[in-house]
Amino acid sequence: EVQLVESGGGLVQAGGSLRLSCAASGFTFDDYVIGWFRQAPGKEREGVSCISSSDSSTLYADSVKGRFTISSDNAKNTVYLHMNSLKPEDTAVYYCAADLAPRPHLVDGWYDYWGQGTQVTVSS
Numbered sequence: 001e002v003q004l005v006e007s008g009g010g011l012v013q014a015g016g017s018l019r020l021s022c023a024a025s026g027f028t029f030d031d032y033v034i035g036w037f038r039q040a041p042g043k044e045r046e047g048v049s050c051i052s053s054s055d056s057s058t059l060y061a062d063s064v065k066g067r068f069t070i071s072s073d074n075a076k077n078t079v080y081l082h083m084n085s086l087k088p089e090d091t092a093v094y095y096c097a098a099d100l101a102p103r104p105h106l107v108d109g110w111y112d113y114w115g116q117g118t119q120v121t122v123s124s
Contacts (some may be wrong), residue, residue: 002113004096009118011084020118022096027113029053033101034079036070037108038092038120047106048094051079053099054059059104064090068082093117 008020022034022080035050049060049070058070069082080095 004098004113004115006094006096006115008120009094009120011095012119012120013124014086014088014124016086016122017082017084018086018094018120018121019056020083022079022081022115024077024079024098027098029077030074031100032098033107034072034106035097035099035104035106035111036079036081036094037097037106038090039117040089040092043092044096045095047108049081050104050106052101052104053079059092059105061106061108073112083120086120088122088124090120091122092120094120 003025005023009074015119030053033052036048039045045080051070051072067085072079094116099111
């Protein structure tokens with residue numbers, strides 16, 4: 001059974017940091033692109049960042065470049081999203097997703113598997 005389990009969300013003040021984790025199981029981790037997406041209330045889901053588990057190539061949305069860093073620990077089948085300099089507009093439910101793709105992308109409709117999400121709230 002494929003599972004993606006997010007953790008690490010919470011409440012943080014603006015300017016603070018959080019690290020989200022996405023633990024994967026049930027598929028060949030090294031073959032997949034793992035992405036992070038977020039959805040704020042009343043807004044569409046948007047891609048944040050993704051990483052290729054095979055070669056560690058990454059992609060970031062412009063809104064998070066320079067503040068967020070994605071990394072992968074293939075031995076643990078886990079992807080991390082390090083979020084620094086958080087802003088109130090980063091408040092959302094963050095989801096990780098997996099896609100059997102040759103290169104990183106942030107097209108959410110192409111992702112095959114999704115986690116349940118973790119809430120991130122940034123207070124001003």
